Amino acid sequence: MDRHVVALVLLCAGTAALLLAAAGLVVLPGPYLRLHALSPAATLGAPLVALALAVDTGPGRAAAKLLVIGLLLAAGGTVTTMAVARATVRAGRETRR
Amino acid sequence: MNAWLLAAAVLAVGGLGPCLLRGLRGEPQERLAGLNLAATVASTVLLLLAQGFSRTSYTDLALDLAVLAPAGTLVFTRFLAGKEH
Numbered sequence: 001m002d003r004h005v006v007a008l009v010l011l012c013a014g015t016a017a018l019l020l021a022a023a024g025l026v027v028l029p030g031p032y033l034r035l036h037a038l039s040p041a042a043t044l045g046a047p048l049v050a051l052a053l054a055v056d057t058g059p060g061r062a063a064a065k066l067l068v069i070g071l072l073l074a075a076g077g078t079v080t081t082m083a084v085a086r087a088t089v090r091a092g093r094e095t096r097r
Numbered sequence: 098m099n100a101w102l103l104a105a106a107v108l109a110v111g112g113l114g115p116c117l118l119r120g121l122r123g124e125p126q127e128r129l130a131g132l133n134l135a136a137t138v139a140s141t142v143l144l145l146l147a148q149g150f151s152r153t154s155y156t157d158l159a160l161d162l163a164v165l166a167p168a169g170t171l172v173f174t175r176f177l178a179g180k181e182h
Binding site: 014 | 100101104107108111112113114115116118119124125126127129130131133134137138140141144145148153156159160163164166167170171174177178
């Protein structure tokens, strides 16, 4: 029972982080500020949701798989955020020239 | 409807909607940012749906998306960056 409560708290935190990131992507002005919305979703929101699912599943192979997916989302999101930032910087340099 | 399905529904509307909005207009780099966030949110929604429907094999979809979406985004950035000169 306690495990379920912990899972629900983690789920609420992760969902809130993802929703905030999505809102930030629309609300924040300018391409550089919008990039800031990408990293919290990948490094905080998605792993928190994966952790919540793993806690709810309980110890075992399924939980390990969920945690691996969370780690993959965090790593992949970080790498792609840096790649998009580099493309944005390069595009800004091209237009300034 | 349990908490997982509710969270999946909320994320599908409140998370994917803004990503689509950002992905449909603006500079190509900003669209790519929208696509990037949409991939993260979509794989989270798939994870939640798998738990909500108690079909653990469905998590493979989220795993595939988590592996393939960054590769696709990297290819897109490669195309956008063009040649260094």
